[in-house]
Amino acid sequence: MKFLPIVIRELTVAARRKATHWTRMLSATVAVAITAWMLSVMAGSFPQETSKAIFGVMTAMMTLYCAMAGVRFTADCLSAERREGTLGLLFLTNLRGHDVVLGKLVASSLDAFYGALAIVPVLGLPLLMGGVTLGEFGRMSLVALNALFFSLACGMLVSTVARSAHVAVWGTLLVLILVAGGLPALDAYLVGKDPTSRSVFPWGYILCPGYTYALGFDALYRRSAWQFWTSLGATHALAWVLLGFASLILPRMWQDRPSSSGRGGVGHRIQLWLRGNSPSDARFRRKLLDRNAYYWLTSRRHWKPAVAWFALVVMAAIWAWGWHRFKSDWTNEGTYFMTGIILNFIIRVAFASEASRQLAEDHHNGALELLLSTPLTVSEILRGQYLSLRRIFLGPLVFILLIETVLFIATIKTQYGSDRSMWICLWLGMIVMTLIDLGALFWVSQWMGLTARQPNRASANSLALVFFPPWALLALIGMASVTSHTGGGWETFFSMWCLFGLINDFVVGAWAQMKLREEFRTAAQRRYAPQKGLLEILAGK
Amino acid sequence: MSGEIPEPVVAVQTVGLSRTFGSTAALLGLDLTVNQGDLFGFIGSNGAGKTTTLRILATFLSPSGGTAKVLGHDVVTDADAVRNVIGYMPDFFGVYKDMEVTEYLDFFGACYRIPGAQREKTVNDVLELVGLREKRGFLIGALSRGMQQRLGLARVLIHDPRLLLLDEPASGLDPRARIEMMAILQELQKMGKTIIISSHILSELQTLCNRVAIIEKGKLIYSGPVQGVRDHTTAGRTIRAKVAGDVESALLLLRTDTRIAAVVQENGFLKITLASPELDGSVVAETLVRGGARLLSLAEDELGLEEVFMRLTRGETQ
Numbered sequence: 001m002k003f004l005p006i007v008i009r010e011l012t013v014a015a016r017r018k019a020t021h022w023t024r025m026l027s028a029t030v031a032v033a034i035t036a037w038m039l040s041v042m043a044g045s046f047p048q049e050t051s052k053a054i055f056g057v058m059t060a061m062m063t064l065y066c067a068m069a070g071v072r073f074t075a076d077c078l079s080a081e082r083r084e085g086t087l088g089l090l091f092l093t094n095l096r097g098h099d100v101v102l103g104k105l106v107a108s109s110l111d112a113f114y115g116a117l118a119i120v121p122v123l124g125l126p127l128l129m130g131g132v133t134l135g136e137f138g139r140m141s142l143v144a145l146n147a148l149f150f151s152l153a154c155g156m157l158v159s160t161v162a163r164s165a166h167v168a169v170w171g172t173l174l175v176l177i178l179v180a181g182g183l184p185a186l187d188a189y190l191v192g193k194d195p196t197s198r199s200v201f202p203w204g205y206i207l208c209p210g211y212t213y214a215l216g217f218d219a220l221y222r223r224s225a226w227q228f229w230t231s232l233g234a235t236h237a238l239a240w241v242l243l244g245f246a247s248l249i250l251p252r253m254w255q256d257r258p259s260s261s262g263r264g265g266v267g268h269r270i271q272l273w274l275r276g277n278s279p280s281d282a283r284f285r286r287k288l289l290d291r292n293a294y295y296w297l298t299s300r301r302h303w304k305p306a307v308a309w310f311a312l313v314v315m316a317a318i319w320a321w322g323w324h325r326f327k328s329d330w331t332n333e334g335t336y337f338m339t340g341i342i343l344n345f346i347i348r349v350a351f352a353s354e355a356s357r358q359l360a361e362d363h364h365n366g367a368l369e370l371l372l373s374t375p376l377t378v379s380e381i382l383r384g385q386y387l388s389l390r391r392i393f394l395g396p397l398v399f400i401l402l403i404e405t406v407l408f409i410a411t412i413k414t415q416y417g418s419d420r421s422m423w424i425c426l427w428l429g430m431i432v433m434t435l436i437d438l439g440a441l442f443w444v445s446q447w448m449g450l451t452a453r454q455p456n457r458a459s460a461n462s463l464a465l466v467f468f469p470p471w472a473l474l475a476l477i478g479m480a481s482v483t484s485h486t487g488g489g490w491e492t493f494f495s496m497w498c499l500f501g502l503i504n505d506f507v508v509g510a511w512a513q514m515k516l517r518e519e520f521r522t523a524a525q526r527r528y529a530p531q532k533g534l535l536e537i538l539a540g541k
Numbered sequence: 542m543s544g545e546i547p548e549p550v551v552a553v554q555t556v557g558l559s560r561t562f563g564s565t566a567a568l569l570g571l572d573l574t575v576n577q578g579d580l581f582g583f584i585g586s587n588g589a590g591k592t593t594t595l596r597i598l599a600t601f602l603s604p605s606g607g608t609a610k611v612l613g614h615d616v617v618t619d620a621d622a623v624r625n626v627i628g629y630m631p632d633f634f635g636v637y638k639d640m641e642v643t644e645y646l647d648f649f650g651a652c653y654r655i656p657g658a659q660r661e662k663t664v665n666d667v668l669e670l671v672g673l674r675e676k677r678g679f680l681i682g683a684l685s686r687g688m689q690q691r692l693g694l695a696r697v698l699i700h701d702p703r704l705l706l707l708d709e710p711a712s713g714l715d716p717r718a719r720i721e722m723m724a725i726l727q728e729l730q731k732m733g734k735t736i737i738i739s740s741h742i743l744s745e746l747q748t749l750c751n752r753v754a755i756i757e758k759g760k761l762i763y764s765g766p767v768q769g770v771r772d773h774t775t776a777g778r779t780i781r782a783k784v785a786g787d788v789e790s791a792l793l794l795l796r797t798d799t800r801i802a803a804v805v806q807e808n809g810f811l812k813i814t815l816a817s818p819e820l821d822g823s824v825v826a827e828t829l830v831r832g833g834a835r836l837l838s839l840a841e842d843e844l845g846l847e848e849v850f851m852r853l854t855r856g857e858t859q
């Protein structure tokens with residue numbers, strides 16, 4: 001129980017910390033704003049209905065937030081220590097695997113917990129208004145806390161084995177999405193193949209927080225209480241298993257990396273290939289270095305384009321599966337448009353993540369200081385980044401645009417009149433916005449990477465800068481128009497969305513570009529204290 | 542090419558160099574001159590401003606005031622020219638641990654615009670120079686600290702710079718690695734390079750450097766040959782003497798002499814601090830012999846140099 005002192009200490013420190021404070025303030029403000037908005041919109045309905053709706057929305061948000069918390073809070077906590085080389089130090093003390101895992105779990109999850117906790121008082125309102133029972137309230141709190149615990153445990157396990165921040169964060173996200181969406185989809189598919197298995201317990205849903213959430217409401221809970229508790233219990237138990245497993249393997253995983261002496265073996269060859277070390281690679285290096293030194297630095301993991309194509313192949317496979325399964329129900333304009341939205345979203349996220357990666361890494365490991373005292377210029381660095389991003393993304397982007405052109409043509413072939421013009425607008429707007437967003441992200445992500453205090457937050461921050469303002473503005477206008485019972489059709493909203501997006505892209509893109517061109521060196525000079533390691537916490541510093 | 546322009550004998554010159562970070566002043570008007578061919582020791586306790594100075598000379602930081610010239614080029618207005626003639630090694634490794642030794646050097650060679658065909662040979666040459674030839678295929682993360690430090694030196698040398706700026710290169714090295722590092726540096730000095738090496742331990746550079754500068758709180762407090770450090774302080778020398786027989790009366794003799802600041806007994810020796818820097822060991826001999834004590838040995842305390850340094854820097858902080 002050596003982790004207990006750490007926990008108590010962290011609790012008091014975190015409560016005083018500024019970031020914690022802001023997390024709490026922000027989530028409480030959002031909750032209050034949404035509640036107020038719903039109250040005004042549903043002013044004509046019965047209070048019980050309003051209360052139920054508010055409760056449903058609030059708890060859904062809270063559960064979603066909790067279910068994804070692992071990505072933000074634990075995914076990179078141990079891998080960061082591994083990169084800093086401080087993980088090994090922990091095991092020179094008399095700490096055991098579970099001390100480290102539990103200590104880290106609490107230390108890095110307090111912000112998450114406080115964020116969720118801030119919503120609870122707002123939930124009191126629907127409780128007072130009636131229509132929501134105390135039982136529901138209690139069950140929903142359990143669901144959210146349990147989802148939080150499970151999510152953090154997942155992040156912790158991924159963090160135990162991962163090294164790079166990106167692998168840790170994306171790996172955790174993937175695992176969580178698989179658990180919440182992949183397993184239920186598989187289950188649904190199997191049931192669809194063999195309808196007699198309907199009576200079987202829906203095992204694929206058992207870990208899905210959405211499922212537990214739905215069962216928590218009185219209406220469903222009355223019928224299937226045992227399923228609710230099984231689902232909750234199974235998730236909880238699995239979370240402990242994940243943590244136990246993490247504690248077990250952590251002491252074996254802390255070594256930084258295998259020494260290069262142990263040559264031979266398949267594992268080693270795979271490693272060499274991943275790192276990029278084959279005869280062809282010396283040529284690759286020569287070619288890129290002669291073009292632009294920074295180009296090679298960002299591209300030296302030469303398998304990156306292959307990963308992008310692989311992701312596209314996987315998505316194509318999912319699409320083909322849907323087509324095969326749902327036949328003509330699948331091939332309609334809705335599916336096409338959804339496909340377009342998802343593809344465009346994914347490429348933007350991946351682009352932002354890749355564009356911010358190298359600069360964040362270089363700033364934090366101090367390599368930027370070396371680079372900037374060589375004749376390498378800032379514009380060469382930016383050029384190298386551009387070349388490297390082009391190498392990874394140009395092919396997939398062209399491919400996606402081709403697919404979208406096909407889907408677009410397929411859509412307008414079946415549509416007539418006003419529907420046809422609507423789809424034309426939607427498709428063109430979406431494609432153009434994606435391209436412009438990518439342009440803005442190129443600059444914003446690099447600037448965010450260069451100035452990020454925590455490298456793994458850089459891409460999220462830049463996505464937020466590009467996506468959030470237009471949507472927030474649109475939401476405000478939407479609320480205003482609903483409450484004042486004015487408002488236009490989809491045309492108004494869509495053109496507003498495009499317009500806001502355009503202006504925002506232009507403003508943040510130009511701002512980031514100016515910053516990069518003029519203040520790159522100044523920003524690189526800033527020193528960031530490395531994140532506080534567990535050792536310092538233990539030492540009571 | 543142009544034989545008329547005389548080579549500057551001054552490698553580095555700073556005038557009133559200052560730098561502030563928010564409200565903390567890291568450098569407060571530093572005037573420093575380093576001549577070409579010097580192996581120059583740059584000494585100061587932690588936080589004195591050594592790293593800040595070297596970063597400015599390496600064009601990574603910009604000064605808040607004053608000027609700095611490196612081999613005739615201003616570090617602000619002519620930064621590109623400066624970057625081509627210096628090799629800067631920071632106080633941490635700044636390495637990519639998942640790169641191989643050759644990849645790392647090849648990359649930095651390209652940063653210095655060495656053409657591809659020539660790079661391979663240059664990489665081999667610098668690896669040879671620092672004695673890392675057998676480690677060429679190794680991952681940097683798998684090298685020992687001493688080897689990583691030597692790799693850092695190899696990187697600094699890749700474009701054959703005329704001035705090396707090394708920030709605490711010996712810190713964290715074991716004595717053997719330290720001696721190897723010093724030997725390489727002496728070799729480089731013989732090749733005609735100017736080297737500035739910083740440290741927070743004066744005695745570490747005592748035998749290595751021909752000139753030293755001592756800074757404290759962003760100000761220069763001494764610059765010149767190592768031997769001159771002592772003359773520069775108001776502190777007297779420290780003498781170790783051994784007497785036979787009645788130590789107590791010898792102590793009394795010394796304590797009543799006004800030319801002697803302090804006497805303590807240490808491991809059977811008398812450790813005597815003289816009152817002013819002009820005085821030397823003869824004072825002690827004279828006093829003891831006149832007073833009738835039996836003086837067995839008398840020597841100036843070698844370790845005293847570190848004490849002088851401590852006194853110098855402490856004097857500034859108080």
Ligand SMILES: Nc1ncnc2c1ncn2[C@@H]1O[C@H](COP(=O)(O)OP(=O)(O)O)[C@@H](O)[C@H]1O
Pocket residue numbers: 525526527562565566567585586587588589590591592593594
């Ligand atoms: N990037 C920075 N931001 C804020 N303060 C700094 C920064 N760099 C150095 N300092 C401060 O300047 C002073 C001198 O630091 P430094 O040059 O690193 O000293 P030294 O290398 O001699 O130990 C210290 O007080 C240090 O805290």
Ligand SMILES: [Mg+2]
Pocket residue numbers: 588591592593632708
């Ligand atoms: Mg320093």
